[in-house]
Amino acid sequence: MSVVNPLKKLVKCVILDLDGTLLNTDGIVSDVLKVYLVKYGKQWDGREAKKIVGKTPFEAATTAIVEDYGLPCTSIELIYEITPLFSAQWCNIKALPGANRLIKHLSNHNIPMALASNTPRESIETKISFHHGWKESFSVIIAGDEVRTGKPSPEIFLEAAKRINVEPPSCLVIEDSIPGVTAGKAAEMEVVVVPSLPKQSHLFTSADEVISFLLDLRPEKWGLPPFEDWIENTLPLQPWHIGGPVVKGYGRGSKVLGIPTANLSTEGYSTLLSEHPAGVYFGWAGLSTRGVFKMEPWLLHDFHEDFYGEELRLVIVGYIWPEANFPTLESLVEKIHEDRKVAKMLLIFHCMQNTGMTHI
Numbered sequence: 001m002s003v004v005n006p007l008k009k010l011v012k013c014v015i016l017d018l019d020g021t022l023l024n025t026d027g028i029v030s031d032v033l034k035v036y037l038v039k040y041g042k043q044w045d046g047r048e049a050k051k052i053v054g055k056t057p058f059e060a061a062t063t064a065i066v067e068d069y070g071l072p073c074t075s076i077e078l079i080y081e082i083t084p085l086f087s088a089q090w091c092n093i094k095a096l097p098g099a100n101r102l103i104k105h106l107s108n109h110n111i112p113m114a115l116a117s118n119t120p121r122e123s124i125e126t127k128i129s130f131h132h133g134w135k136e137s138f139s140v141i142i143a144g145d146e147v148r149t150g151k152p153s154p155e156i157f158l159e160a161a162k163r164i165n166v167e168p169p170s171c172l173v174i175e176d177s178i179p180g181v182t183a184g185k186a187a188e189m190e191v192v193v194v195p196s197l198p199k200q201s202h203l204f205t206s207a208d209e210v211i212s213f214l215l216d217l218r219p220e221k222w223g224l225p226p227f228e229d230w231i232e233n234t235l236p237l238q239p240w241h242i243g244g245p246v247v248k249g250y251g252r253g254s255k256v257l258g259i260p261t262a263n264l265s266t267e268g269y270s271t272l273l274s275e276h277p278a279g280v281y282f283g284w285a286g287l288s289t290r291g292v293f294k295m296e297p298w299l300l301h302d303f304h305e306d307f308y309g310e311e312l313r314l315v316i317v318g319y320i321w322p323e324a325n326f327p328t329l330e331s332l333v334e335k336i337h338e339d340r341k342v343a344k345m346l347l348i349f350h351c352m353q354n355t356g357m358t359h360i
Contacts, residue, residue: 008208009190010223013112013139015160019119020196021175021214022099022134027274028089033065036082042069090127096194097276098214100131101227107137109225114160118144118151118179139164152179154187159188172222174214181207190219212322213277234346235319239283240276242269243313257333262312276316278323282343283316302335318346332355 019025027131033044066075073081091187106113117124128134135141140163144150147159161168173184176196184191185206191251193207201210211217215235220226229235246262262285266273288311320339 003043007223008221010170011190012164012170013114013161013164013172014224015114015116015157015171015173015184017173017175017177017180018115018117018124018127020096021174021180021194022096022103023093023126023131024096024275025093026196027271028086028093030039032082032085032089036085037065037069040069040071042071086123087126090123091130091233093127094275095131096214098217100219101229102214103134103137105219105225105227107133111224112139112164112166114138114140114142114164116142116156116160118156120145147191150179151177152182152186154183157183157187157189161189172224174217175207178203190222209232212279215319216322231321231349232342232346234282234342237281237317237319240272240316241314242316244268245309246312248308257329257336259333259336264312264314280320280322280339281316281319282318282339282346283314284347286313286315287311289315318343 016022030044037044065071065339066073066078071078083342101112115124115128115138119127121141124141124143126137140160142156142160142163144156147153147155149155157171160169161171164171168188169190171187171189173180173187173189173191174193174194175181175184180192181191181204191207192209192211193204194211194217195201195204204210209221218226242264244264244267247265248263321344326335
């Protein structure tokens, strides 16, 4: 069961952004721009990513690319040249963690949903066509080229509410960008933000709630039906894998927390890890010469010696909570030990489920 959260406000519909909220487009945008800018002897380093998030294609082309990189072309010419490059990549865009789960949940409970994006209509249609059931789930889809002014203007959200026939204050907007949050609040709607850029939560003080990613959304806070897949306040996941030789880290776990840890290099796993935002997970850990052990953010087993260089394979099967700051070292240690107990219990449950047993 999940923890019951205080009700914030009753809402009747949900309006979702697309890029950066439901779809992981950031990586593809960076890949395309890296290739394109070589033509002009420039190198895309991601420094202008903040200027692109939430903007219309024209605004992004003008402020973050043509002007900042001093390109000898107009914004219109840039868009004309890079649009085919992007179109060829839309089939590779993956849904962000929790996107399919949220859409399916709201659809199953007949909660009206609208998709409101600064992206042109043709681009929206192409992107969502690669995600089964998405288009049919939305009562309304509004694109940036179908309104006079895009976000941060509230026009696109107000039009969505009008078409769904719900008053703006009864709408919940889910966004990832500052222009999107600004537009939602200007429309007098409730706004939850899932920042697409890391370490940016402090910029969204006007939002009604900031969450790390969609898996952290609790619909019951807004008077919507709760998810039913939480178990003891943890979320089972489709298993994903990572591995490699154990490397030396900063020593923080052992020296500061008194908790021995094992560190893995992220080399070769950057794309996979970008799909799973920072947080505390649990699963199974296999050491090439020692066997298989329960695993939370640290190995739930006492070893009598180091095993640097040994091959460590992890299977992640559940999510506990997002990355967080703690006021004191003691509170962090207490939370880690609490998570250890939870992880042990859930891994026993996970094991029994997979062997056909139904009771702990």
